[in-house]
Amino acid sequence: MKLLVTGGAGFIGSAVIRHIINNTEDQVVNLDKLTYAGNLESLAEVSGSNRYAFEKVDICDRAAVDRVLREHQPDAIMHLAAESHVDRSIDGPADFVETNIVGTYTLLEAARQYWQSLEAECRKNFRFHHISTDEVYGDLEGPENLFTEKTPYAPSSPYSASKASSDHLVRAWHRTYGLPVLVTNCSNNYGPYHFPEKLIPLVILNALEGKPLPVYGKGDQIRDWLYVEDHARALYEVVKKGAIGETYNIGGHNEKKNIDVVQAICDLLEEYAPEKPPGLALYLDLITFVTDRPGHDHRYAIDASKIQKELGWIPKETFETGLRKTVQWYLNNQEWCRRVQDGSYQRERIGVGE
């Protein structure tokens, strides 16, 4: 199988590509615009494979997307390219509307034309897998409720509204044009190669430098954390075996308050990096409560029983094992972090002719 992965230089996309190249015989074409969030250094261990190809393309550029589809003739598309950071969407929503909505529309139209041009057998097997977020469901009320695939959409931020829009477009392209689509909505991911603007890597790296660990409000927002390699495995199961037209929720069964996540990281750092910056007694002392994000959802939690029942997927990592691996990864890969933080990953793109 040849898979076209959009956003393959990002956090989750690169985990998907590493999973496919390392564990299957499939081929991958990585289509990515390389925004600030795209880092080809996250693919260094697999980019030498003859089953991997890279195309620096914007999903909003219809002619370029058409060319990639024509030249590579993929059997399926896994669509992860997006603007993904909620805080950035509050400061500047335009890029989110452009990439997440217009870009998904452009990709859907290109995919539809390509799919219609395929021979009958390839047309029958083709699939368009749209990767989305549990944030489209909005805030959960009560401690027991879970998001199911039938939960109505109620997005709160420009980011989640743009992802909700893209989900609706994907389903409409199935219903109206018969495009064979799959949709997955996933909870918060964490793990290796996560861009340091997101909570877990930010806390690890700030703590190591003795900088404040910012926590929104009282830190009592609850998220369901999923280890990124478990997510990559789930996405591969869905694109291979998922039923066309279906949606699958993917979650880690790991509901945690943000403040508990930050404290757990501090405890792991006490264990693995006890030599602290001068004057610092405990990493916990760096925790600083900051004004809450506007429109901040209080709780997200996923019911992932459908993907477990129908495709046999369950996460391998608990939050404790996954967080331990993540902290160890950041400690062992400080060069990757340094190059992201000082911008050199963008100035010296490997494998890109620019």
Ligand SMILES: NC(=O)c1ccc[n+]([C@@H]2O[C@H](COP(=O)([O-])OP(=O)(O)OC[C@H]3O[C@@H](n4cnc5c(N)ncnc54)[C@H](O)[C@@H]3O)[C@@H](O)[C@H]2O)c1
């Ligand atoms: N990170 C999470 O916790 C999480 C949870 C659920 C769902 N998701 C979804 O999973 C997908 C991937 O998330 P991520 O965390 O890996 O994001 P990311 O921000 O790390 O990566 C996004 C990638 O998309 C690329 N990209 C952005 N705009 C593009 C464009 N116009 N054309 C081509 N490429 C473009 C970037 O260069 C980058 O490589 C997103 O669709 C996101 O909404 C993420």
